Amino acid sequence: xxxxxxxxxxxxxxxxxxxxxxxxxxxxxxxxxxxxxxxxxxxxxxxxxxxxxxxxxxxxxxxxxxxxxxxxxxxxxxxxxxxxxxxxxxxxxxxxxxxxxxxxxxxxxxxxxxxxxxxxxxxxxxxxxxxxxxxxxxxxxxxxxxxxxxxxxxxxxxxxxxxxxxxxxxxxxxxxxxxxxxxxxxxxxxxxxxxxxxxxxxxxxxxxxxxxxxxxxxxxxxxxxxxxxxxxxxxxxxxxxxxxxxxxxxxxxxxxxxxxxxxxxxxxxxxxxxxxxxxxxxxxxxxxxxxxxxxxxxxxxxxxxxxxxxxxxxxxxxxxxxxxxxxxxxxxxxxxxxxxxxxxxxxxxxxxxxxxxxxxxxxxxxxxxxxxxxxxxxxxxxxxxxxxxxxxxxxxxxxxxxxxxxxxxxxxxxxxxxxxx
Numbered sequence: 001x002x003x004x005x006x007x008x009x010x011x012x013x014x015x016x017x018x019x020x021x022x023x024x025x026x027x028x029x030x031x032x033x034x035x036x037x038x039x040x041x042x043x044x045x046x047x048x049x050x051x052x053x054x055x056x057x058x059x060x061x062x063x064x065x066x067x068x069x070x071x072x073x074x075x076x077x078x079x080x081x082x083x084x085x086x087x088x089x090x091x092x093x094x095x096x097x098x099x100x101x102x103x104x105x106x107x108x109x110x111x112x113x114x115x116x117x118x119x120x121x122x123x124x125x126x127x128x129x130x131x132x133x134x135x136x137x138x139x140x141x142x143x144x145x146x147x148x149x150x151x152x153x154x155x156x157x158x159x160x161x162x163x164x165x166x167x168x169x170x171x172x173x174x175x176x177x178x179x180x181x182x183x184x185x186x187x188x189x190x191x192x193x194x195x196x197x198x199x200x201x202x203x204x205x206x207x208x209x210x211x212x213x214x215x216x217x218x219x220x221x222x223x224x225x226x227x228x229x230x231x232x233x234x235x236x237x238x239x240x241x242x243x244x245x246x247x248x249x250x251x252x253x254x255x256x257x258x259x260x261x262x263x264x265x266x267x268x269x270x271x272x273x274x275x276x277x278x279x280x281x282x283x284x285x286x287x288x289x290x291x292x293x294x295x296x297x298x299x300x301x302x303x304x305x306x307x308x309x310x311x312x313x314x315x316x317x318x319x320x321x322x323x324x325x326x327x328x329x330x331x332x333x334x335x336x337x338x339x340x341x342x343x344x345x346x347x348x349x350x351x352x353x354x355x356x357x358x359x360x361x362x363x364x365x366x367x368x369x370x371x372x373x374x375x376x377x378x379x380x381x382x383x384x385x386x387x388x389x390x391x392x393x394x395x396x397x398x399x400x401x402x403x404x405x406x407x408x409x410x411x412x413x414x415x416x417x418x419x420x421x
Contacts, residue, residue, distance in 0.1 A: 039346065045084060188246060270292075366401055384401070
């Protein structure tokens, strides 16, 4: 839309009044302002910089769900409009735009599509405002596990680091026993997610294989373009195995630069974030044999529902591949949809009560269902497993599903150790 057409269209909207089409409200904010019946969902996320894939693929998972909801009458008879704000990956900006989305833009619900660094800031805004919020990207366990941080109207629709650590520790210990890998190095981003994820992985790796020794740890900054110093440090330590919690553009750069130094020939790599198609496609020469978790994989779960969702996502997103953030955000919208319908209201307290303990159908689970666990308001039952990279499609093969019974048992022990229970 050109700048010159805006005022003309706004004048027409005023003259037309309530006759303005609800469908147009999705793409034309001036229509939404004229239509008091629009339900706005505010979405702070990262849409610029090296981690912009987080925001763009989150949006890619959200918008097809919004289109579906609006095509069937909206929520509570109201068309739904999404309002995005770019935090640029800065926690203070995430908090500012989250508050602005509610107080200035009139959003009744927040879908916090921030990284963990921003989600803790948004959590405090939600505590103050009392609106329904679903954190759709933050995976740092303490956000919902720590009762001191928990907020009655804030939920999480994402995988969680402690769940990944338990499954990753069990799988990696199995591989380490088979290959006799005892000396380990780590390389993970230097902020809450990277440090917490790495510590939890090592904790559960040692639970399953007590004889491992961590001989080197590197902490590159988020968005760091050059990993030469980090790669050199890892190679000089001469570990048998390497764990990394790098992701998105940082991981692509690390893999491509690591290939130059034959890093992945020198040690067995365990990199959970390898397991999603855009990243796998962006690596120039994908090393075979890296152990990876599923982030989002079209072949795990290998079900018609998952295949259909991926096909629909690509059709709606210029044939782009979905990411882990895509399915987490699609899940956030589905939970919001069902909770608002159940509550008959967008009121934070009423919708939160409906969402607490809610189970919905999902293509992102080996059982076909996921649950928003009541006691800590976080997602459980999603597909989680590990496999091995291969240089051709599907790029991660031989997936082994994690055991949710084992996850729940060890997660409970972990919560007790951290005084969360």
